[in-house]
Amino acid sequence: MYSPPHAGGSDSEGSLLSDVSASPPRARSPPPPPPPKPRPIPKHTAAAAAKSNRRPKPKPKANPKPAAPACAAAAASPPILPTVALSDPHGLASRIAVAPALVAATSTVSSSSFRRLVQSRNPSFHPVTAFSAPAPAPTPAPAPTPDEIPTAAVAAQCPAPDAPPPRARPKRVHPNSVSEVPAAAAEAELPKRPRGGGEGNFVRLNINGYGRKRTFRNSHARRPTKYRSWRRQRAGGVKPQGCGEEEGDFVAEALMERENKGAVGDVGVLKAVEAAREDPSEQNLESLLRLAYGYESFREGQLEAIQKVVAGESTMLVLPTGAGKSLCYQIPAMILSGLTLVVSPLLSLMVDQLRKLPAFLPGGLLASSQTSDEFHETLQRLRGGDIKVLFVSPERFLNEEFLLIFKDVLPISLVAIDEAHCISEWSHNFRPSYLRLRASLLRRKLNVQCILAMTATATTQTLKEIVNALEIPSDNLIKTSQIRDNLQLSISMSDNRLKDLMLLLKSSPFVDMRSIIIYCKFQGETDYISKYLCDSNISAKSYHSGLPMKNRSRVQELFCSNKIRVVVATVAFGMGLDKSDVEGVIHYSLPESLEEYVQETGRAGRDGRLSHCHLLLDSTTFYKIRSLSHGDGVDEYAMSKFLYQVFSCDNSTGSICSLAKELTSRKFDIKEEVLLTVLTQLEIGGQQYLRLLPQFSVTCTLYFHKTSPQLLADKDVLVRSVLNKSETKDGNFVFDITKIANDLNITLNEVIDHLQQLKFSGEISFELKDPAYCYVILKKPDDLNTLSANITKWLSEVECSKIMKLDAMFAVANFAVKGCERTDGCSGSQHTQCIQKKIMDYFSKNEATTYNDYCAQPHKGSPFLQADIKVFLQSNSFAKFTPRAVARIMHGISSPGFPSATWSKNHFWGRYVEVDFPVVMEAAKAELVKLVGKGE
Numbered sequence: 001m002y003s004p005p006h007a008g009g010s011d012s013e014g015s016l017l018s019d020v021s022a023s024p025p026r027a028r029s030p031p032p033p034p035p036p037k038p039r040p041i042p043k044h045t046a047a048a049a050a051k052s053n054r055r056p057k058p059k060p061k062a063n064p065k066p067a068a069p070a071c072a073a074a075a076a077s078p079p080i081l082p083t084v085a086l087s088d089p090h091g092l093a094s095r096i097a098v099a100p101a102l103v104a105a106t107s108t109v110s111s112s113s114f115r116r117l118v119q120s121r122n123p124s125f126h127p128v129t130a131f132s133a134p135a136p137a138p139t140p141a142p143a144p145t146p147d148e149i150p151t152a153a154v155a156a157q158c159p160a161p162d163a164p165p166p167r168a169r170p171k172r173v174h175p176n177s178v179s180e181v182p183a184a185a186a187e188a189e190l191p192k193r194p195r196g197g198g199e200g201n202f203v204r205l206n207i208n209g210y211g212r213k214r215t216f217r218n219s220h221a222r223r224p225t226k227y228r229s230w231r232r233q234r235a236g237g238v239k240p241q242g243c244g245e246e247e248g249d250f251v252a253e254a255l256m257e258r259e260n261k262g263a264v265g266d267v268g269v270l271k272a273v274e275a276a277r278e279d280p281s282e283q284n285l286e287s288l289l290r291l292a293y294g295y296e297s298f299r300e301g302q303l304e305a306i307q308k309v310v311a312g313e314s315t316m317l318v319l320p321t322g323a324g325k326s327l328c329y330q331i332p333a334m335i336l337s338g339l340t341l342v343v344s345p346l347l348s349l350m351v352d353q354l355r356k357l358p359a360f361l362p363g364g365l366l367a368s369s370q371t372s373d374e375f376h377e378t379l380q381r382l383r384g385g386d387i388k389v390l391f392v393s394p395e396r397f398l399n400e401e402f403l404l405i406f407k408d409v410l411p412i413s414l415v416a417i418d419e420a421h422c423i424s425e426w427s428h429n430f431r432p433s434y435l436r437l438r439a440s441l442l443r444r445k446l447n448v449q450c451i452l453a454m455t456a457t458a459t460t461q462t463l464k465e466i467v468n469a470l471e472i473p474s475d476n477l478i479k480t481s482q483i484r485d486n487l488q489l490s491i492s493m494s495d496n497r498l499k500d501l502m503l504l505l506k507s508s509p510f511v512d513m514r515s516i517i518i519y520c521k522f523q524g525e526t527d528y529i530s531k532y533l534c535d536s537n538i539s540a541k542s543y544h545s546g547l548p549m550k551n552r553s554r555v556q557e558l559f560c561s562n563k564i565r566v567v568v569a570t571v572a573f574g575m576g577l578d579k580s581d582v583e584g585v586i587h588y589s590l591p592e593s594l595e596e597y598v599q600e601t602g603r604a605g606r607d608g609r610l611s612h613c614h615l616l617l618d619s620t621t622f623y624k625i626r627s628l629s630h631g632d633g634v635d636e637y638a639m640s641k642f643l644y645q646v647f648s649c650d651n652s653t654g655s656i657c658s659l660a661k662e663l664t665s666r667k668f669d670i671k672e673e674v675l676l677t678v679l680t681q682l683e684i685g686g687q688q689y690l691r692l693l694p695q696f697s698v699t700c701t702l703y704f705h706k707t708s709p710q711l712l713a714d715k716d717v718l719v720r721s722v723l724n725k726s727e728t729k730d731g732n733f734v735f736d737i738t739k740i741a742n743d744l745n746i747t748l749n750e751v752i753d754h755l756q757q758l759k760f761s762g763e764i765s766f767e768l769k770d771p772a773y774c775y776v777i778l779k780k781p782d783d784l785n786t787l788s789a790n791i792t793k794w795l796s797e798v799e800c801s802k803i804m805k806l807d808a809m810f811a812v813a814n815f816a817v818k819g820c821e822r823t824d825g826c827s828g829s830q831h832t833q834c835i836q837k838k839i840m841d842y843f844s845k846n847e848a849t850t851y852n853d854y855c856a857q858p859h860k861g862s863p864f865l866q867a868d869i870k871v872f873l874q875s876n877s878f879a880k881f882t883p884r885a886v887a888r889i890m891h892g893i894s895s896p897g898f899p900s901a902t903w904s905k906n907h908f909w910g911r912y913v914e915v916d917f918p919v920v921m922e923a924a925k926a927e928l929v930k931l932v933g934k935g936e
């Protein structure tokens with residue numbers, strides 16, 4: 001059987017150390033089935049392969065000497081070197097890579113605007129001494145000889161006489177909504193659909209013959225200039241800027257698709273919108289639906305949700321996967337006068353939804369991964385009224401600048417929160433930044449009155465939390481059944497999952513299916529299985545978050561265009577994937593919760609046709625996943641030390657504090673995500689102790705290139721502050737950007753912007769490292785111990801809920817294979833009726849009762865546990881353990897302080913996966929106490 005290599009390494013089987021164990025050795029997992037014999041390679045392929053394996057003949061080295069005279073001459077030639085004489089104490093002349101022409105202009109401009117900024121914040125600041133001190137006549141540094149200047153650097157300094165000046169700015173992408181996404185992400189996430197294929201709205205509208213010129217007010221009056229230039233480029237066959245070969249086509253295709261769609265937005269739609277605005281009756285809304293989307297009627301829940309939102313009432317919408325929740329914010333976005341803000345947890349989801357907006361509903365996107373250029377371009381379109389629906393990531397709400405935008409832009413009519421279950425820590429994929437989405441904040445900062453929360457998977461408790469956080473009236477809950485009835489659900493027990501998977505794929509109904517998704521828990525599994533399938537002549541590809549964006553996008557694209565039959569994926573290939581004709585979903589690993597099961601099976605049968613979902617159940621995987629669920633736990637002791645560090649930062653002047661993510665995580669042996677959760681809790685819990693800022697890389701290394709540091713410091717207040725606050729390492733200046741921001745009383749963004757300007761002027765270059773959580777302390781807690789006890793308790797409840805969710809999933813699957821009496825329609829491995837019933841129960845009951853129903857999981861004990869822990873502690877006496885750290889190693893769970901890269905080689909790694917984690921922790925505690933007693 002395949003053993004995944006990482007994911008906490010819980011299943012690695014290292015026994016490199018010769019520790020003596022009290023327990024008998026674990027039975028080894030059966031070896032993976034022998035790989036199928038390689039298929040004979042056709043002659044031409046074999047030849048090609050042989051050819052490609054051959055080492056290319058080394059090309060005769062180009063003699064660098066002929067280039068030297070030209071460059072040497074150029075380097076020596078006065079106009080090409082910067083006009084200001086250089087003092088370069090660090091020997092960094094070779095790093096200069098900016099056209100001299102750019103230098104002077106930019107540095108003057110940046111300096112003066114920055115001066116105004118610092119002056120406004122620091123009235124005591126004296127501009128004359130800080131900025132305008134007459135620079136002493138620089139001592140001309142000896143011009144480097146040609147030999148001292150590396151060829152590349154010289155080439156950069158020596159543009160051909162008529163070559164355009166080199167541009168140091170980052171490449172811009174097209175401002176159109178789709179390509180606004182950072183190039184890699186956009187290209188990665190936009191599946192290329194066959195023209196005239198199943199791309200819903202546009203095609204249907206065309207079929208229905210609504211092909212007149214679009215005149216939707218407010219949206220297309222002014223097409224952004226970039227869009228026009230892109231069209232010109234298209235016409236001239238030039239690829240859009242910022243795209244590679246493939247991406248260019250890909251993004252252009254998406255743009256073209258939007259453009260084509262644009263042709264169908266028409267006067268009819270406009271009239272229907274006007275009519276619905278005046279009277280949002282069923283008849284008017286249905287007519288708008290028909291004209292805008294080509295759909296005959298609303299699906300269950302849609303009309304009611306749209307009417308409530310149009311009436312300005314906050315609404316909670318729970319519809320099954322694929323039921324059409326997006327329509328419930330799109331139609332109101334057409335009708336309401338202001339902007340619709342859509343909060344979405346994944347960039348891929350945002351890009352996909354943006355792409356699917358009807359053409360007359362112009363959209364944009366703001367994600368934290370965008371460059372500041374992209375951000376400002378979107379801003380410009382927002383201000384110009386060119387965006388009606390704006391997709392944002394929840395992290396954006398940390399950014400005060402972002403929140404301020406809406407003060408002077410068109411008002412927000414609606415905030416739609418997609419996958420709203422992420423708000424609740426009791427949900428299956430709780431996301432700390434969603435915690436910030438509270439009605440109070442939205443109202444206070446954005447003046448939002450109407451919120452639409454949407455999810456397909458929420459238990460009663462999760463719903464309660466969402467509704468409370470967003471202050472949605474209880475009358476405004478629209479909830480239909482959370483499962484679709486066109487999915488046939490089956491489960492079988494499996495001792496050899498790979499063999500059973502192959503059998504499944506070779507038998508009816510899966511053998512005849514054109515599109516199948518196989519879900520696995522571990523990334524390694526997906527790669528292994530997809531390769532195995534390919535070797536068995538089944539076209540398959542793997543998809544997981546460890547793959548580069550570009551590869552993931554390619555896989556999605558191939559799958560959506562039916563060029564591959566199977567995608568073997570982790571949970572990363574789930575939420576929001578809207579391929580209508582996926583006929584089958586197979587769970588190779590147990591999902592972590594019933595919510596995840598519903599989400600993932602929900603990728604099948606979105607066209608309404610009968611589809612099949614099969615789960616291969618094995619208890620080994622269950623225990624392995626259960627183990628990993630303990631990875632987030634924190635001890636109260638570690639928590640109080642962490643909180644002490646958080647609040648030890650000087651907050652006398654409301655200064656910015658930072659905690660380097662990786663370092664802090666290792667120091668306290670707490671995962672980065674958990675650190676963020678705690679910090680978010682400190683911000684939005686009962687008492688607001690701090691204000692989180694966007695994350696920044698805070699350690700900066702500065703290299704001076706043109707003017708000497710001292711001279712530049714005389715002209716530039718930021719550089720002066722840097723010189724005061726930095727250490728020198730290898731002749732370069734290393735400093736913490738928060739210190740500079742605090743010193744000058746400016747924001748971190750302003751520090752970075754100013755450094756960028758100096759960089760563009762050729763004065764400096766810099767490197768940033770150590771991503772950090774940044775925050776400002778608002779109030780120090782009176783009693784740190786009580787606070788850490790409360791937070792630890794809360795985290796442990798969250799951890800318990802995660803485990804209970806997994807137990808519930810296992811219990812339902814186990815019931816189907818072992819307890820179901822096969823009445824009410826269940827037969828063989830087909831258990832649609834009993835699983836549906838259990839799922840509905842789970843979603844409708846209160847969590848506490850639900851878990852009591854499911855959690856009777858007998859856990860194995862072991863007579864060898866205590867003795868093994870003793871041996872382990874004795875043989876690793878060099879390390880400082882806590883009971884939790886020992887239990888994690890015994891369970892094979894990687895943690896920041898005890899990573900699998902080091903500890904998975906230990907004989908005891910993952911040995912006690914099947915013993916309940918708290919039991920192992922107790923045993924470890926007892927042994928550690930004994931050791932302390934002995935003074936070891």
Ligand SMILES: Nc1ncnc2c1ncn2[C@@H]1O[C@H](COP(=O)(O)OP(=O)(O)OP(=O)(O)O)[C@@H](O)[C@H]1O
Binds near residue numbers: 577
């Ligand atoms: N009234 C309707 N009639 C026909 N098709 C519809 C209707 N409403 C939506 N659809 C189509 O249903 C598909 C699924 O819609 P959508 O992506 O909004 O689902 P969803 O509820 O957000 O699903 P998920 O939760 O899985 O993301 C889309 O292709 C959409 O065009």
